[in-house]
Amino acid sequence: MEFISIELCPALTSNFQQPSPASRLTLPFPIWDVLWVDGQSVTTMTFDKRRELLQTVLNPSETISITPLYDDGLQLFLGVKQQGLEGIVQYNSDAPYFLNVRPKDVITKIKAYQYVTCQVSATRKGAFGWGLQLNGKHVGILEFPPHKDILSKFHSQAKRLVRNENKDWIYLEPVVSCQVRFQCFTKDGKLRSPIIEKLVDLTVA
Structure with missing residues (x-):
């Protein structure tokens, strides 16, 4: 299965050379469900039955594994939250699979939000967007507008904080603080899907 490997190679050029074996990385591919077997849909089977079927058709290897299941959802959630991961998914083990929809009584995502x-x-000028800083470093853009009361309080101070601007952004003195809820940190240290909960400091000299 060639798609399991990622080759670290330079941009395509006329003198392209095949990367050495040392530059190849193995990408783990976890499997948690099966929907088709031998050209036949098995979506009408319950999740438990599909998992049993998965065990018979898939041989785990260095690159492909079957995702483990856990009975103690609370303990799993606390462990995920402690590691700073995004969350867990809860399945109704007696339900069939629904294509292109996610019924709430079948699959439930439980987010381990961080604050x-x-x-x-x-x-941002035009479409809504606020740049966010943490410890003096840019950590992402707020794409979802907060409650109108928060917007009103913020705009009452923002004009006094302008220090620079270009055609897309107005840059402010970073003195207005806010509590942000987010899913997890990305690999480059950004906040994933940040949402403002409240303003915590509007003190402007």
Whole structure:
């Protein structure tokens, strides 16, 4: 299965050379469900039955594994939250699989949200967007507008904080703090899907 490997190679050029074996990485591919077997749909089977079938048709290897299941959802959730992961998924083991929909009584995502206090460092012109800072570093863009009361309080101070701007952004003195809820940190240290919960400091000299 060639798609399991990722080759680290330079941009395609006329003198392209095949990368050495040392530059190949193995990408783990976890499997948690099976929907088709030998050209036949098995979506009408319960999740438990599909998992039993998966055990018979898939041979785990270095690159492909079957995702384990856990009975103690609370313990799993607490462990995921402690590691800073995004969350867990709860399945109704007696339900069939529904294509292109996610019924609430069949599959439930439980997010392990994290919270942090950030400073608003910029506002985007046109489409809504606030640049966020944490410890003096840019950590992402707030794409979802907060409650209108938060917007009103923020805009009452923002004009006094402008320090620079370009055609897309207005840059502010990062003195307005807000509590932000987010899913997890990305690999480059950004907040995934940040949402402002409340403003925590509107003190402007």
